[in-house]
Amino acid sequence: MPAQIQNLVTSGTFSLDGGTWDVDNNVWIIGDDAEVYVIDPAHNPAAIAEAVGERTVKAVLLTHGHDDHIRYAREFADLVKAPVFMNPADQMLWEDVFPGTTPDAEIADGDVFEVAGTQLRALHTPGHSPGSTCFYVQDLGTVFSGDTLFNGGPGATGRSYSSFETIIESISERLFSLPQETVVNTGHGDSTSIGAESPQLQEWIDRGN
Secondary structure (H helix, E strand, O other), X not given: OOOEEEXXXXXEEEEEOOEEEEEEEEEEEEEOOOEEEEEOOOOOHHHHHHHHOOOEEEEEEOOOOOHHHHOOHHHHHHHHOOOEEEOHHHHXXXXXXXXXXXXXXXXXXXXXXXXOOEEEEEEEOOOOOOOOEEEEEHHHOEEEEEOOEEOOEEOOXXXXXXXXXXXXXHHHXXXXXXXXXXXXXXXXXXOEEHHHHHHHHHHHHHHOO
């Protein structure tokens, strides 16, 4: 069967720069009946492992290094015996949670991850964090945007290591060049599409950070 996408919403907290907030995170599982990738396994490793079931997890793919996305990634990866991949530009955020360690492997712009005959292509989209990475799945007409692009605007950039100018550049050059009908599966909240968001770009720029 072709690759399918599953969504699991988990709840917990996000902490950075001395503040803590309650958040709901989208966990994405993509693959078939035999093997999957899991994108951003947040907050509840047992529930995510239950959703995976007997399938092999080829890898955990992290869109970025903020603690709500990574704090339980190692525990989940150990449960399902899978490696954790992340863009190394977010290593300092990783070390806030896992001091003196690194993920198991690095993600670079253009890397391709294959499952069920379907390819996920890594798009480096810095701004929300230096290593923020989206995963474009052309076959399924979707992109997993992490916290780079949401339904209604760009991800937050008012915190350490983030840049409004950079996220606008990433979105306009890397994401808005994708087909307009591309579904945007986000790190939090409802999905959207490239076509729904791209007309708002100038409004976001005018509004500023």
